[in-house]
Amino acid sequence: MKFLATYGYKGRVYPINPKHAVIAGLKCYPSVASIDGPCDVAIVAVNGAATVNVVRECGKKGIRFAVVYSSGFRETGDAGRALEADLLAAAREGGVRIIGPNCQGYLNLSERLYATFGVLGLEPDLKVGPVSTVAQSGGFGFGIVTQCESAGVGFRNLVSSGNESDVTTPDLLEAYVEDEGTKLLVGFVEGVRDGRRLMRVANRSVRAGKPLLMWKAGNSEIGKRASLSHTAALTGSYDAYRAAFRQAGIIEMRDIDEISDAVRALLPGRLPRGNRVAALGSSAGSCILFADRYAELGLEMAELAPETEAALAKVIPSYGSPRNPVDVTADVFNDLGAFTEAVDIVLSDPAVDQLAVIYAGLSGEIALTCNRAVADAVKKHGKPVMLGWTARRHRAEAAYKLVDEEQIPYFTSPVRLANAAAVLARFAQYRQRATRRTSPFDERDVNFDATLPTKSGALSEAESKAVLARWGVPVTRDSLVPVGQDAPKLGAGFRFPLVVKVASSDIPHKTEAGGVILGVRNAEEIAKAAEEVVRRARAYAPKAQIEGALVCEMIDDAVEMLAGVVRDPVFGPMVTLGMGGIQAEVLRDLAYRVAPFDEETAREMIGELRGAALLRGFRKRPPADVDALAQFLARLSHIAWALRGRLVELDINPLMVRPRGKGVVAADALVVLRESDGSKVVSETALMEEEK
Amino acid sequence: MKFLATYGYKGRVYPINPKHAVIAGLKCYPSVASIDGPCDVAIVAVNGAATVNVVRECGKKGIRFAVVYSSGFRETGDAGRALEADLLAAAREGGVRIIGPNCQGYLNLSERLYATFGVLGLEPDLKVGPVSTVAQSGGFGFGIVTQCESAGVGFRNLVSSGNESDVTTPDLLEAYVEDEGTKLLVGFVEGVRDGRRLMRVANRSVRAGKPLLMWKAGNSEIGKRASLSHTAALTGSYDAYRAAFRQAGIIEMRDIDEISDAVRALLPGRLPRGNRVAALGSSAGSCILFADRYAELGLEMAELAPETEAALAKVIPSYGSPRNPVDVTADVFNDLGAFTEAVDIVLSDPAVDQLAVIYAGLSGEIALTCNRAVADAVKKHGKPVMLGWTARRHRAEAAYKLVDEEQIPYFTSPVRLANAAAVLARFAQYRQRATRRTSPFDERDVNFDATLPTKSGALSEAESKAVLARWGVPVTRDSLVPVGQDAPKLGAGFRFPLVVKVASSDIPHKTEAGGVILGVRNAEEIAKAAEEVVRRARAYAPKAQIEGALVCEMIDDAVEMLAGVVRDPVFGPMVTLGMGGIQAEVLRDLAYRVAPFDEETAREMIGELRGAALLRGFRKRPPADVDALAQFLARLSHIAWALRGRLVELDINPLMVRPRGKGVVAADALVVLRESDGSKVVSETALMEEEK
Incomplete structure (x- = not known):
């Protein structure tokens, strides 16, 4: 109350408390119903159980927003969860949107509105600027703000979103994208419920030229456990978040310090055209x-042009270096013309997208002159210089x-400067990517649902491969030798040596079961090998149902990889790609992307x-x-999206990536389906359409 | 001069310049010879070519130390290199030790001695403390000092060592280890010439309880190139440096900011007994x-004991968490007794080696009370709390x-706090390791030199394996089929299936040449396979000299790894270990250690x-x-050290690591020797002895 009453907020404030007549010098009202004027937002700080009634009263009074500080909701267990449901129901009923509960409120600095009981309430003079933030954890989120502000960052809207019972992080970020005064968005989350919504908002933000920085907590096992126990935020896998961030253009x-550095690098709005940076400094150590x-x-x-290096060699001392990173030596500060010229020469090189100038401790008049030279060079060349x-x-x-006036960012270590330069380069790349329209993969006329058998659960290798084949994915040719029967005559496509594998949907890891024999050289050996793999598989898993043995062609000119589809609880169907083989599996060399996506995304992956x-x-x-691999991944991502109602898991291992021009082949596959719920499966690339 | 004359240095200062009578208010002398009193150190700031004479004069005058600011030496090329050799010769001749040339001087803050022209000269009020530093690059090194000082770190000796023509980084660090007033050492290097010397000094430093922090620059390709072009420091591989740092107990x-944080964490001198940390905080977000x-x-x-969690559950609110990280919630600040008790409960748990208390923005009286509680708990439990x-x-x-007075370190983000806690844990581990005497591997009676053939160059697989066998390393049994001859009768140790490989020291990568056939099943197939690998090898490398084909036992119960010995230009013989197979090779999953080392080091590796x-x-x-692998690596490291005069390279690929109890086997090996120079090969474990 004190903050609302005394920090210069111009709107009317109605304290409500039946026990008092005056609070903080303002007339106090006994109830929501009794206030005598229009009201936009209610700040609710009663105990948890009482919030339901208060919000109901707000609805009746026509107050459209309520910020609920109170705790005692889902973070405390089942009873709290029920209370939170009641609160939300009361809000929906009365048309009230809720921020919180279990939050520390919000600040709108341009209106001098401090609706918070958190640590920021103690700082009436917070610097105003174009950065808006949302943090689920108010305590820590507001702590970030304090420290970034100390580093010179100015803020606009600061919201602690708490349990996000109604209004969520993506909702708030979306509002910031629409808010003209916000130029940069910062989010601090333990998790979001709708990952795809976050990605769409991020995409809009990037296209609007507003960088979105996000910090995601709760990524280690122990951190995740702690996170679940405290806000009960739904936490998907960290791999999924990181992939989604990259895909949607969110800067992780x-x-x-990373946040304040990134903000200071991005706010001036000067973006490089590409990744290539030149460094120029007086201390070689820093440049290195x-x-x-x-x-x-x-x-x-x-890589500087030879002419650039030649021109530099003329203005810098012989013990400096005209190669990038350019060492102009401390001597140039005795001849500032040389410094100015060197900066101009480097920025004139078309291979240079941005420049890092490293002064070390330069001070006084010389620093002023150098900074002026840099500011002039920025204006002349239009390239970012930090x-x-x-x-x-x-x-x-x-x-x-x-440099503060000219918005030329500076950083206290060459390492932080390099990080900041990388953030600029990355956002520039995200921005180019987001504004370039890629043609979505058009599969509207294919009914992928028809490619699936009606059964559910894990399909056998043969069934799984048949599904892939119906999707148009090349699979290794194979022929089933049913248990106790002779090998059928092989078709023309088979060439020795061959592979013989046990066929059973109950044995997903065939190699472990001894169920794979490589290098089978003739028809006679096929029969022997078929018997042998069945025998071994029975010994390994006596209860497994075994169909027989699969005779497959052997591919020996390929790089073995693995690809698949997994379902993340937050982001839904995702495509995975990794190097194959047991070692690569242990090393977990894997990449992820949220489905569907285009070939360019597949290449990044x-x-x-x-x-x-x-x-x-x-x-x-x-x-x-690699071209075929990228096409395959993009296609797989669209299929995964189209079949998201039924496809639980897909695992292609190994995926054989053959030499250029020869494509990819699935050498083994496992499809896991759930029952069709009869609903129409969306076969168009809905998500990508929504984004356009 | 101004700094020396006016910053409070108590010693006598003799300006020398034939053109002046007085400089900075002090009597000026025309030459070194003309000064009229004893002198410890000469500061040499004449032009490069003139330094030789000045240093010679210093020698004659009995001045034992010279700090040479001047540049124009090896950093400028061959002429400069010759000049530097002359300078060094003049110094040696007159018994003068030199710091530099091409350096920014030194500061001894406890004596208020500012012998520098660098940026630190502008800071007469640098905070005095127990940290001593050495930096090859004065510009950047002194920049680090300025910033660490802003973060509250106090310094003692600060040296810019420049080209290190005479006095090197390890020399200076050694002096700091001996200097009682120095409690912590910081080094900033692009490279050192004698890596083993650095390791020995670091080992002494750790045993003396003085942490040594080092920052190594020039690790990327482009950074390395820039580094070579400017100070011509000898830069070994970054992998070697990192391995040596870990091995010697240097904290990288x-x-x-990492430096100032690490210094602040380490200076109080409270070390945890182990790695296990508990966190306790009022903001769950920060704890996570x-x-x-x-x-x-x-x-x-x-992992807190059940009793600890039960006791915590009694003092913290139900929506907090008694599991580590312990969320005491902001409510405890309403009942500071609960906070004090919670801290005490956690520290009483023997599973807790150190505690991180996370307050977020706590201020005023409450912060004071909490800090007092923490300070009391530190005294009571003797465990570090940050x-x-x-x-x-x-x-x-x-x-x-x-907390400043009680030396309780604090950090501005939970991430930096975790980094600092890790630094404490790491140094504690280094210290325990350094003070624990491990019995060196004793091979004094083995003449490893006799295990090598007298020839030089690459040995064939059979020759290489014979060498390994003489060292006592198990190798796969194999039998040579010379070109054009029949396969000899195989001994009892051979069991089908076997491997047949081409035998030629001109073909190091046999698989690529098609020179390996696996799964050979009978005697008849051996002959065919032997012919085939020779034929393929001839097609692959027509000029290669081919001895024939090797018939080898096949090992199929092992993890394929690779091990070897390489020579680093800075650290000499090093042992490498990696996962085998083509993918692991591409992923470069490798570890290094400087030879020789013990089994414990092998396990870390x-x-x-x-x-x-x-x-x-x-x-x-x-x-x-793994036991056998560790023994093998330690043994290999001693052999590598003993044979350092002849062994250029050793590559065991694959090294088969069999199931527990079955040991390791070298399935292929390549030994490269250089000519014996006739000198006595050191067969004792000299380095480890020196260290004791």
Whole structure:
């Protein structure tokens, strides 16, 4: 109340409490019904059980929004869960939207509205700016705000969303995308309920040129357990969140300083055209650290043109270096013309998308002159330039003032500068990607539902492969030898050596069961091998139902991978891709994407694998058919989306990626279905359409 | 000069310049010879070419130390390199030790001695404390100091070592280990010349209880290139540095904030007994982030005893959590007795080695009371407690003062707090390890030199395996079928199926050449396979000299790994270990250690592999013989050290690690030797002895 009454909020405030006549100098009302004027928002700070009635009264009074601080809801167990349902029902009934419960309120700094009991209430002079935030955990979320503000960031809307019974993080982010005064969004979540909604909002935000930074907590096993026990937020897998963030253009944050650095890098709104950065500094040590870090982030230092290097060599001392990272040496500060010229030369090179200037502790008049040169160069070239600069503020007041006014960001270590440069590059890439219309994969005329058998549960290898074949996915040719029968005559496609595998949907890991014999060389060996795998499988799993043995062609020119479809509780069907083989499985070299997606996304996914080098051709092996792999993944993602009503799991392992031009082949597959619920399966690429 | 003359240094200062009579108010001398009193150190700031003479004069005058600021030496190319050699010769001749050239001088804050022209000269009021530093790059190194000082760190000796022509980083670190006033060492290097010297000094430092933090730059390709072009520091591989750091107990740093955080965590000198940390906080969000990060660092959150959880449940609200991370909720601040009790309960649990208390923005009187409770608990339990605390200083002056005085470190984010807790745990582990005497592997009586043939270059597989066998390393049994001859009768040890491989020291990658046939089932097939691999190898490498085909036993119960010996230019012989197979090779899942080392180190090395899970038994496979693997690696490391005069490279690929109790077997090996130089090969474990 004190904050609302004394921090300069211009709207009317109605304290409500039957026990008092005046609160914080304002007339106090005995009930919601008794207030004598229009009201937009109710701040509810009664005990948990009393909230239901209060919200009902708000509905009757026509108050459209309520912020419920009170706790005692789902975070406390089943009784609280029931109370939360009652609260929500009361809200819906009266047409009231709720923020919370179990939240620390919100602040609208441009209106000087402090509706919070949290730590930010103590800070009436918070810097106003274009950053809006939402945090499920008010305590920590507001802590982030305090610290970012100390680093010079200004804020606009700050919401603690608590249990998100009604209004959710994506709702609030969407409001920020629509709010003209918000230029940058920050979210701190333990989880969201509707992952796809978050992705759509993020996509809109990126297209609107508003970066969305998110920090997701509760990713370790123990962190997840703690998270579940406290807010009962639905936490999907961290892998799924990270994939979704990349896919939707959300920039993932992992510490507070990272947030303030990213905000300061992004707010000026100058974006590089590509990833290539040049560094120019007076301390070679700093330049090297910058280059180390930028490379570690998987990004590219610009390769300067020979003419650029020649021109630089003329203006910097011989013991400097005209190669990127450019070491101009501390000597250039004795001849500031040389510094100015060097900056201009580097920025003129078309291979340079952005420039990092590293001064170390430069102070006083020299710093001012250098900063002015940088500011002029930014205007001339229109490329982003950021500074690595550690001067103490009081030794370079005027120089700091200049770059603050010109919105040239500076960072206190070359490592943080490199991180910030990478954030700029990444957002630029997200923005280009989001505004480029990709043609969605059009499968509206295919009824994928018809490709599935009506049964549910795990299908056998043969059944699973038949499904893939109906989807148009190449599968290894194979022929079933039923138990106790002779091998049928093999078709023309089979060439020795062959593979003989046990056929049983009860034995998903055939190799472990001894159920795979490689290198079968002739018809006679087929019969022997077929008997043998069945015998071994029976010994391994006596209760398994065994159909017989599968005789398959052997593919020996491929890179073995694995691909599949999993269902994440938050993001729904996702496609996975990984390197195959037992070791790669143990190393968990896997990439994920939310289905459906296009080929470009599939390529990003492939590029994320540490083992991707194998696809480029290893030793004397030819490069693998990455085009076909990308097409396959995009197609699989659309099928996964279309069949989301029935497909529980799909596992293709190994997926053979053959040399360029020869495509991919599924050598083994496992499809798990659930019963059809009779509802119409959506066969168009609904999500992607929605996004357009 | 100004700094020396006016910052309160008590010693005498003799300016020398023939053109002036007085400098900075002090009598100026025309030459080194003309000064009229004893002198400890000469600061040399003449141009590069003139330094040789000045240092010679210092020698004559009996000045034992010279700090050479001047540049124009090896960093500029061959002429500079020659000049540097002259400088060093002049110094040696006159018995002068040199710091630099191409450095920014040094500071001894306890004596108020500012012998520098760098940025630190502008800061006469640098905080004095027990941290001493050495940085090759003065510009950046001193920048680190400025920023750490802003974070509250006090310093003692600060040296910019430049080209390290004479006095090196390890020399300076060694002096700091001996300096009583120094409690913590920080180094910033692009490279060192004698890696083993650095390791020995680090080992001494750890045993003296003085943590050594190091930041190594120039690790990316481009960073390394830039580093070579500017100081011409010798840069070994980053993998080697990281391994050596871990092995010697050096804590690796990767950003400035990391350094100031680590220093603040370590300086109070309270170390945990183990890795297990408990977190206790009022904001669940922060606790979760702490747990996420600590887990990500591969460390263990303490599992609280049931009695501990039960006791906690009595003092914290029902919507909190008594499990670690313990969520005491913000409510405990209404009943500070509960907070005090909760802290005491957690610290009483013997499973808790250290505690992280997370307050978020707690301020004012409450913060003071809580901090007092924490300080009392630290005294009572003797376990380290650190705070996650974001209150603005002016809102909690007294509370900050208390923890500053009590040396209880605090950090501004739960992520940084977790990093700091991990640093404490790591140093505690390093310290325990360094003070525990491990019995060195004693091979003094074995003349390993006699195990090697006199020839040099790459040995064939058979020759290489013979060498391994003489070392006592099990190798797969094999039998040579010379070109054009019949297969000899196989001994009793051979069981079908077998492997047939081409035998040629000119073909190191046999599989690529088609030179390996697996699963050979009978004597008749041996002859065919032997012919076939020779034929394929000839087609693959027509000029290769081919001895014939090797018939080898096939091992199918093992985890395939690879092991070897490489020579690092800085650290000398190192042992490598990795997961085998083409994919693991591409994923570069490798660990390194400087030879020689003990079994415990070998176990750490094994544990670093991402694929180590495979050794623990994957699916239904039995656990692998990790004991035998560790013994093998330690033994190999001693042999590598003993044979360092001749062994250029050793590559065992695959190294078969069989199930527990069955040991390891080298299935293929490549030994590369250089010519014996006739010198006595050191066969004792010299390095480890030196360290004792």
